[in-house]
Amino acid sequence: MVKLTEGRGKELFRKYGIPVPNGLTVSSPEDAEQAVRTGKVPSPCVVKAQVLSGGRGKGGAVRFASTPEEARAAAAAILGSVFQGETVREVLLEEKVSIARELYVSFALDRSLRLPVLMASARGGVEIESVGDVEIDRQPIEPFPGLAAYERRRAAVVLGLRGPLAAELDRFLVGLYRLFDREDAELAEVNPLAVVGDRLLALDAKVTIEDDAAFRHPEYASIRDDRTPLEELAREKDIAFVQLDGDIGVIANGAGLTMATLDVLKEFGGAPGVFLDLGGTDDPKKVTEAFLLMAKAKPRAVFLNIFGGVTRCDTVASGLVTALGSVPPAERFPLVARIRGHNEAEGIAILRAAGVTSVPDLRASAQAVVAAAKEAR
Amino acid sequence: MTVLVDTSTRVVVQGITGHQGMVHTQGMREFGTQVVAGVTPGKGGTSVEGVPVFDSVREAVSATGANASCVFVPAPFAKDALLEAVDAGLKLCVLVTEHIPFHDMLVMYHYARSQGTRIIGPNCPGIASPGRAKVGIIPNVVFRPGRVGVISRSGTLTYEIVNGIKEQGLGQSTCIGLGGDPIVGTSFVDALPLFEADPDTDLMVLVGEIGGTAEEDAAELIRKSFSKPVVAYIAGRSAPPGKRMGHAGAIISRGRGTAASKVEALERAGARVARLPYEVSEIVAELARGASRR
Numbered sequence: 001m002v003k004l005t006e007g008r009g010k011e012l013f014r015k016y017g018i019p020v021p022n023g024l025t026v027s028s029p030e031d032a033e034q035a036v037r038t039g040k041v042p043s044p045c046v047v048k049a050q051v052l053s054g055g056r057g058k059g060g061a062v063r064f065a066s067t068p069e070e071a072r073a074a075a076a077a078i079l080g081s082v083f084q085g086e087t088v089r090e091v092l093l094e095e096k097v098s099i100a101r102e103l104y105v106s107f108a109l110d111r112s113l114r115l116p117v118l119m120a121s122a123r124g125g126v127e128i129e130s131v132g133d134v135e136i137d138r139q140p141i142e143p144f145p146g147l148a149a150y151e152r153r154r155a156a157v158v159l160g161l162r163g164p165l166a167a168e169l170d171r172f173l174v175g176l177y178r179l180f181d182r183e184d185a186e187l188a189e190v191n192p193l194a195v196v197g198d199r200l201l202a203l204d205a206k207v208t209i210e211d212d213a214a215f216r217h218p219e220y221a222s223i224r225d226d227r228t229p230l231e232e233l234a235r236e237k238d239i240a241f242v243q244l245d246g247d248i249g250v251i252a253n254g255a256g257l258t259m260a261t262l263d264v265l266k267e268f269g270g271a272p273g274v275f276l277d278l279g280g281t282d283d284p285k286k287v288t289e290a291f292l293l294m295a296k297a298k299p300r301a302v303f304l305n306i307f308g309g310v311t312r313c314d315t316v317a318s319g320l321v322t323a324l325g326s327v328p329p330a331e332r333f334p335l336v337a338r339i340r341g342h343n344e345a346e347g348i349a350i351l352r353a354a355g356v357t358s359v360p361d362l363r364a365s366a367q368a369v370v371a372a373a374k375e376a377r
Numbered sequence: 378m379t380v381l382v383d384t385s386t387r388v389v390v391q392g393i394t395g396h397q398g399m400v401h402t403q404g405m406r407e408f409g410t411q412v413v414a415g416v417t418p419g420k421g422g423t424s425v426e427g428v429p430v431f432d433s434v435r436e437a438v439s440a441t442g443a444n445a446s447c448v449f450v451p452a453p454f455a456k457d458a459l460l461e462a463v464d465a466g467l468k469l470c471v472l473v474t475e476h477i478p479f480h481d482m483l484v485m486y487h488y489a490r491s492q493g494t495r496i497i498g499p500n501c502p503g504i505a506s507p508g509r510a511k512v513g514i515i516p517n518v519v520f521r522p523g524r525v526g527v528i529s530r531s532g533t534l535t536y537e538i539v540n541g542i543k544e545q546g547l548g549q550s551t552c553i554g555l556g557g558d559p560i561v562g563t564s565f566v567d568a569l570p571l572f573e574a575d576p577d578t579d580l581m582v583l584v585g586e587i588g589g590t591a592e593e594d595a596a597e598l599i600r601k602s603f604s605k606p607v608v609a610y611i612a613g614r615s616a617p618p619g620k621r622m623g624h625a626g627a628i629i630s631r632g633r634g635t636a637a638s639k640v641e642a643l644e645r646a647g648a649r650v651a652r653l654p655y656e657v658s659e660i661v662a663e664l665a666r667g668a669s670r671r
Contacts, residue, residue: 106623210479254534260653
């Protein structure tokens with residue numbers, strides 16, 4: 001999922017005709033000062049850390065400034081700081097507006113309904129998750145007709161908007177739905193949607209774009225979450241890479257089997273560290289790549305749990321033995337391999353002949369790798 | 378009677394000339410499935426493993442009487458492939474393809490439903506009924522004919538659990554890998570009534586995962602209208618929670634979606650929930666032995 005910062009989300013909002021406050025994203029205190037001095041951003045203004053985590057207001061990542069100097073100082077205080085694990089690299093400077101009411105609207109997918117839902121609440125703001133279901137209106141949107149005018153009118157009633165503000169909301173929702181649909185968004189959320197005089201303004205923007213739609217959105221390719229070099233390498237090889245606190249590396253194929261493997265390791269007192277999910281494949285080349293990647297993560301022991309579907313187990317085992325030989329001696333680690341499926345007896349024989357612990361039973365193999373990790377401590 | 382596939386199933390493979398298409402065409406035939414046609418636009422008139430290839434699904438259907446499709450077409454073209462299969466009148470489409478954008482799936486699912494076509498998948502291993510037919514990619518070696526029905530959101534974990542049932546000396550009536558994507562054509566709730574009505578299924582295995590509320594929805598249906606014993610496993614009890622963004626997800630799921638919420642809902646509905654994957658087949662065997670003693 002590509003998560004857009006507020007600033008990038010608001011750029012998209014502008015593109016779809018959704019009203020946002022006047023503002024500018026900058027990455028240095030000097031630029032912040034300059035933006036206010038030249039009037040590009042009207043003062044007084046708000047200085048907001050561009051991070052993906054929520055709760056910025058309460059966490060000191062949003063400040064106010066009424067002079068160029070104050071804007072500089074606010075930006076200097078926020079830039080480079082770490083907010084919930086994220087380093088702040090940009091701040092958004094925005095005109096300060098006087099808010100009459102804070103509302104909530106979003107488009108998101110309801111998996112159970114298999115439909116997008118338009119959610120609207122008159123009680124927008126930071127406490128939206130604690131607002132009861134009766135005060136959050138949900139309308140499923142059928143994809144063929146798309147968002148209908150009567151659905152937008154209903155949202156206006158729910159939000160208590162009349163006259164020009166209702167007309168404004170109508171345009172707002174048309175734009176937001178179009179963005180959700182055309183940009184392949186998973187989420188397009190505005191909280192708060194502010195009533196400012198006779199205008200509506202999106203004061204925040206939470207937009208996430210689906211990874212699977214990347215093929216038709218090359219423009220998002222450069223926007224990526226912070227990744228470690230190992231995570232980047234895994235990504236290039238199309239291997240899911242997750243880093244946990246433990247010391248046992250896990251390589252498995254398929255998300256379900258990977259999660260089940262972690263469950264079993266935990267059961268026997270093991271602590272999973274890096275885990276690599278090859279996806280549904282048992283391609284020996286990919287198994288080998290994952291294995292070499294794992295060596296770089298320096299685990300105390302590794303558990304390889306592959307269920308062979310397409311490829312025969314003996315082919316996967318031979319590939320693994322070759323890969324083992326190419327790991328530098330300094331990077332070697334105890335390995336317990338469990339390869340099940342077609343021709344598994346032959347696969348196990350190949351592994352054992354090469355000195356690899358190979359246990360077909362899931363319980364016993366998990367116990368073996370937990371013991372190996374303890375011994376290596 | 379059976380669930381969705383039987384010996385009269387005649388499969389057209391969309392994307393048959395690709396690597397996956399070829400490999401799994403062979404696998405399906407070895408399982409005993411009638412694979413009667415393949416489709417790859419531009420390659421009509423050729424053949425793969427003796428299976429005739431056509432340019433369009435409509436031609437394949439009229440020439441061979443195909444009545445089910447197995448789709449291996451890459452994600453950017455999968456929507457078109459599915460719409461073509463629906464318009465050619467096919468009533469069962471198994472979408473093996475992974476990484477289909479959910480905005481495409483929205484259109485695919487609702488259009489297929491409006492035309493009376495059932496989708497299994499996407500990003501799924503498909504459906505198999507030992508001794509009858511397989512549409513998809515589940516390895517043949519894990520199966521043995523029997524009376525246990527299996528539905529699962531996973532791929533390889535399904536193979537693992539189905540294999541475990543075989544190793545207990547039992548077998549499967551029908552196994553469906555539903556796929557793990559946000560929008561699936563057939564969910565637990567859609568599949569369970571088919572097994573309830575299937576006289577060849579005595580016992581149900583349900584393999585779920587953390588995320589979404591499909592298992593909680595299934596529990597509700599089991600409580601109300603499913604009479605056969607259910608053994609369940611939820612993968613990911615120990616997985617760390619993902620970072621989330623925005624509030625909409627939390628408002629929609631309202632605390633559901635965690636392993637604890639799913640296990641509790643299923644247990645309340647009377648299902649036996651295994652803590653670990655290998656316990657599934659052990660509980661199944663225990664229940665099957667109990668039933669045969671009665």
